[in-house]
Amino acid sequence: MARAPFATVTVAVSIILLSFAVESCLSIMHQNLMINTNYTPLILNHGLDTTTTTMFMPLYFNDSNKFVNSASKHSRRHLQTRRRPNARMPLHDDLLINGYYTTRLWIGTPPQRFALIVDTGSTVTYVPCATCEQCGKHQDPKFQPDLSSTYQPVKCNIDCSCDNDRKQCTYERQYAEMSSSSGVLGEDIVSFGKQSELSPQRAVFGCENMETGDLYSQHADGIMGLGHGDLSIVDQLVDKGVISDSFSLCYGGMDVGGGAMVLGGIIPPSDMVFARSDPDRSPYYNIDLKEIHVAGKVLPLSPKVFDGKHGTVLDSGTTYAYLPESAFAAFKDAIIKEVHSLKQIKGPDPNYNDICFSGSSSDNLQLSETFPSVDMVFSNGQKLSMSPENYLFRHSKVRGAYCLGIFQNGKDPTTLLGGIVVRNTLVTYDREHEKIGFWKTNCSELWERLHMSTSPPPLPTSSNTTNTTTDMAPSEPPQYDIPGVIKIGIITFYMSVSVKYSDLKPHISELAKFISKELAVNVSQVHLMNFMSKGNDSLIRWAIFPPESDDYIANATAMDIIARLNENRVHLPDSFGSYKLFQWNIEPPPVRTWWQQHLVVIVSISVVMIVLGLLASGLWFLWRRNKQSLVSYKPVDSAVPEQELQPI
Known part of the structure; x- marks a missing residue:
């Protein structure tokens, strides 16, 4: 069943710009806070795990006539990109009988379960709504917003079509086989099953009020949209910074069916x-x-x-x-x-x-x-x-x-x-x-063939409805000594831009993408470290980090990046105005002791124990008053064999 909706830069740097940057940094250092209203720091996480804290500390002007981050040695562990959790999810059904594969998704508090077709040709995830008068009989009951304590309608705004009666954003999708789906947009807690190491997240989804064609008659409840688009479940999780910008599907064979899906990155074979x-x-x-x-x-x-x-x-x-x-x-x-x-x-x-x-x-x-x-x-x-x-x-x-x-x-x-x-x-x-x-590969044995653990961490209870990610503190990849080669952990450089802060801020992600292409690295390796602005000029400090799977930048890659910076082989669109790259620097990867690697975990456990001790009685009281909001998530069903038609 088809599911494909057809719908000449001047290089210059101003002495004045450098002067105000130096004066500002000295003033900030004396105050130990960046609170000067003439210099607005922009704190962003580009490709960073949101479970870590990005620290922006005072800059000072050293004897080498360079800008230096006074916290560079102490904060590097927090700025390094760590492996992000992913959502491992079984697939069900088959191609011949059903024509599609489904996965299970839970929405709401307490969670309501749905069987959704995994569809890379769709950009919206939607399920039948309790208010739907033209929805077919599907595998699971319709979603009931009134029964979810965490549901919120997406109110009308300039970026969406609007249901004037409900004052709520709407969506509508039509497909190649002439089926269609329409309804309103809501936001709620979405969770991914017992095999997922990704904690429940808030996400926007469609609550159907009408289905036609195959969507009406199919056994599956709805669609999980995996395509490109703001409403795609993948885009939403990536925008939150909780998964890397990747997902995987593995469909079972002719006589097996089922399979597996991963939302987030994996180490490729x-x-x-x-x-x-x-x-x-x-x-x-x-x-x-x-x-x-x-x-x-x-x-x-x-x-x-x-x-x-x-x-x-x-x-x-x-x-x-x-x-x-x-x-x-x-x-x-x-x-x-x-x-x-x-x-x-x-x-x-x-x-x-x-x-x-x-x-x-x-x-x-x-x-x-x-x-x-x-x-x-x-x-x-x-x-x-x-x-x-x-x-x-x-x-x-x-x-x-x-x-x-x-x-x-x-x-x-x-x-x-x-x-x-x-x-x-x-x-x-x-x-x-x-x-x-x-x-x-054999998709029914994917986890074993990828050498992924079959013992996932315990799934949070439905009471954990805050928009956070789980700090899994995964093991670090091993470092390999290369004789005669210096390991380069981070390459930093500065950029002066003749664009004021308010105009440049919305385009920082776009700027990072251009830099990544010009330096021939992944966009996740390009990190904004500091951002200061005065008048119509801005000063940015960038860092190039190793790829997610490495602790250091390959020597050949590092030399190529440095050569491109030295030879001014970085060209940006005219829309970014006049700019200059200068003062690059390299730093070795940090050497971590066992205590450094596990300090965050140790401190976190201590804090959690203290908080739990202080709040135990209060949580017990709330649990007694609202038992239903603490229902555990149901386990995901095991994959069933493909049931093809028997010969006669």
Whole structure:
């Protein structure tokens, strides 16, 4: 079932700017507080774990004629990027019977459970609302806002369409198969199941008042929107800083179903293959597909055939795959040529002209002995090797018969790759680095194959409804000594900009992204350290940190960054005015003792014990008065085997 809604910079620095910066810093240091109204500090967390505290301390002018952070040695541990928690969530259902995969999401206090289709082609997460008069009968009861003590309607504002009667923001989505959903927007606590190490978070979602088409008749309750957009559950969690800008899906195989999902980053397997994904190419997740090989032979097609309209799109909510006319014809002919020993038969549904073959083994594990391998080759030369279960579905009426699950996309030049293409494949949507990774694996054993612990931390009770993240204090990755190479922990530099604070502030994230591209690093490595402004000029101190998985910057990478800074090979758009980069500095990674690594945890435990002791009686009283608000979260059901139609 398709779920794809179609909807010349002058380099100069002013002596006056440096003077006021020095005078201000000296004044601040004497006061030990940055309270001078002429200098406004901007405290931001760019790519930082929000469980840590970013410390902004006085700057002073040293004998080396450099600006130096007086707290640089003490605060570095707090500024380092740590691994953020992720939400591990099982997937249920299958492609053949249901046409989709679902996950379980809990909304409200106490939590109400919903089975939602995981959909990379949608940007809104929504569930049927208790007020809905045109909603079908689904797997779980409708959401009842009145029963949630933490629910809040999203009030009308200039950024949304408005229901004037309710004074509440509305949403409306229409899909390619002519179904639709509309309703109002609300905000509540959302939690992700017992396997998640991510604590419950507040999020905006849709409360449906009307469904049509397949959305009305489907068994699943609603949609989990994983696409690009302000209302996407991924964007909301990333904007809060609680997960890294990535998520992964792993669909089960032909006879298994189920699978797994991760909201947040994972350490990619060493043999994962990647394709570039350009967010500016289309509103959907796309890859730069260049060739398709069948049995090792390239199809006689121009690479441009896979770049029509929206390009090559991955849509987790679409069941099958759809190729442009010429690509489908070439693919079909190549498959038929390779399976000439099999008999071509009619499909199970007379309404469709399916291309099916009989005479193969009924054991899908042996399909590769009869059907050819298919490779999708990306522009970087890497390729995704597909087994027969990634382009075939089982014939429901003839044992040992299979049909092509790849079809012609009408006259639409878009290449659309649905769930069938990624059966038993871990797909990582690494939005931060603008790439999508593929790793062939058994999705029913994903946690073990990724070497992830199967013993998740305990899930907070529903009384924990504050918008916080859990300080997991994960283990640090090991450091490897490289003889003769100096380890560089942080590279800092200053930027003077002829733009006043109020105009520059809304564009800091955009500026960080440009800097990351110019220095050829990930945007999560670019951190704003200090920001001061006077009149129409601003002075910014930036830092380049190691990637999330490392404790130091690779020597070659560090030298390249320094060369780009020294040679002024950093070019920003004219909208940022006149600017100059200067006074770069390198610092080694900090050496941490055991006590330094665990100090935050030790102090946190002590504080928690004291607070619990002081508040125990009060919490007991509140619990007795409001038992229902402390209901524990229900466990997530185990994945069920794929229930395909039995042959007759």
